[in-house]
Amino acid sequence: MLGFLQKLSDEKDIPLEWLKEEVAVARYSPLSEKYTTPRPKADRKKTPEKNFILYRRNLINDERIERGGDFIARNREVLARIERETGVDPYVVTAIIGIESIYGRNMGRFRVLDALMTLSFDYTRRAKYYRSELASFLDFCYRQGVSPVSVQGSFAGAMGLGQFMPASLNAYGRDGDGDGMIDITNSEPDGIASVANFLKVHGWIRGEKPLYPVEADEAIFKATKSGGIKPHTTVGKLLEAGVKPKTEWKLKNDEPALLVDLPWVRKDDTKGVDYWLGTESFGAILRYNRSYFYAAAVTMLAYELETRDKGEAPAEKTDAETAKVTAQATEVKPAAAQAAPEVKADAKTEAKAEAAAQPQPEAAPQKAS
Numbered sequence: 001m002l003g004f005l006q007k008l009s010d011e012k013d014i015p016l017e018w019l020k021e022e023v024a025v026a027r028y029s030p031l032s033e034k035y036t037t038p039r040p041k042a043d044r045k046k047t048p049e050k051n052f053i054l055y056r057r058n059l060i061n062d063e064r065i066e067r068g069g070d071f072i073a074r075n076r077e078v079l080a081r082i083e084r085e086t087g088v089d090p091y092v093v094t095a096i097i098g099i100e101s102i103y104g105r106n107m108g109r110f111r112v113l114d115a116l117m118t119l120s121f122d123y124t125r126r127a128k129y130y131r132s133e134l135a136s137f138l139d140f141c142y143r144q145g146v147s148p149v150s151v152q153g154s155f156a157g158a159m160g161l162g163q164f165m166p167a168s169l170n171a172y173g174r175d176g177d178g179d180g181m182i183d184i185t186n187s188e189p190d191g192i193a194s195v196a197n198f199l200k201v202h203g204w205i206r207g208e209k210p211l212y213p214v215e216a217d218e219a220i221f222k223a224t225k226s227g228g229i230k231p232h233t234t235v236g237k238l239l240e241a242g243v244k245p246k247t248e249w250k251l252k253n254d255e256p257a258l259l260v261d262l263p264w265v266r267k268d269d270t271k272g273v274d275y276w277l278g279t280e281s282f283g284a285i286l287r288y289n290r291s292y293f294y295a296a297a298v299t300m301l302a303y304e305l306e307t308r309d310k311g312e313a314p315a316e317k318t319d320a321e322t323a324k325v326t327a328q329a330t331e332v333k334p335a336a337a338q339a340a341p342e343v344k345a346d347a348k349t350e351a352k353a354e355a356a357a358q359p360q361p362e363a364a365p366q367k368a369s
């Protein structure tokens with residue numbers, strides 16, 4: 001460990017004594033080890049069928065929509081300013097913060113120092129990754145004048161409103177309230193500015209919606225070599241391959257795109273797959289968490305938040321843009337409604353939903369590539 005600290009001290013110009021003193025107070029975190037240990041293969045067989053209806057219902061509930069409204073109301077000016085500066089949809093930023101931490105209510109109560117030290121030096125399955133995160137974390141704390149042991153986060157070291165891993169915080173963290181510090185745990189403007197900056201850097205297109213509903217099938221999905229997280233093809237090529245828009249769009253044929261599949265299973269066991277065209281804005285959300293389910297849920301929660309925030313807004317009803325988004329929303333709603341007719345989640349389901357919302361280390365914001 002001393003070698004690690006010495007190297008960090010040399011590379012980042014951080015006093016070795018400071019590093020030694022700060023890490024000396026770290027304690028082994030058994031839960032960090034437990035939660036990052038892969039399940040035995042025997043258990044993995046039981047992994048339930050992929051079901052977007054269930055996933056969506058767990059993440060997009062009344063509480064998340066209601067608290068999202070409060071978050072938007074108290075941050076309206078900041079959200080508008082950040083949108084002007086970055087072009088990123090403020091409802092998408094809010095939705096990510098809602099899904100990651102329930103707008104700051106659930107940012108994790110682990111000492112980040114303990115988590116990262118444990119995963120770097122005690123439980124070493126992914127030690128290389130976590131040592132790099134630990135180095136970023138100590139570097140960040142030193143530059144910001146923060147005591148590492150005082151910082152709390154998830155069992156894997158993800159922090160704050162947007163649950164950034166330290167390397168992402170170092171690379172994309174922004175000061176949103178102008179106090180000179182980046183504090184994504186206690187400052188909502190900083191959390192907002194950082195998430196928006198992450199999306200901007202990873203390809204968000206100003207004014208471009210993430211998802212458009214389309215008709216497609218498995219054969220088209222395979223033929224277009226779909227399934228990755230990058231917009232690897234174009235709108236025009238997807239159309240040529242047989243993808244049909246379900247709504248009008250103003251997308252240009254040479255715009256980068258990807259085909260997104262969202263399989264679902266209803267309670268009566270009927271199954272299906274909804275297909276969507278994802279834009280570069282969708283690709284930016286996928287860089288936050290490499291899961292179609294995650295990025296689609298973010299997009300749909302953002303739509304719910306926007307609809308609620310803007311009320312009925314009759315003037316916009318004729319706007320093609322609004323028509324598009326409305327079509328998106330109705331696309332998934334009927335299925336979800338059938339699966340969950342007015343069922344209020346009990347405490348256990350709620351806890352599961354929160355667990356599902358916790359990003360796994362593999363899914364945490366990635367380093368720039």
Ligand SMILES: [Ca+2]
Binds near residue numbers: 178183187
């Ligand atoms: Ca700040």
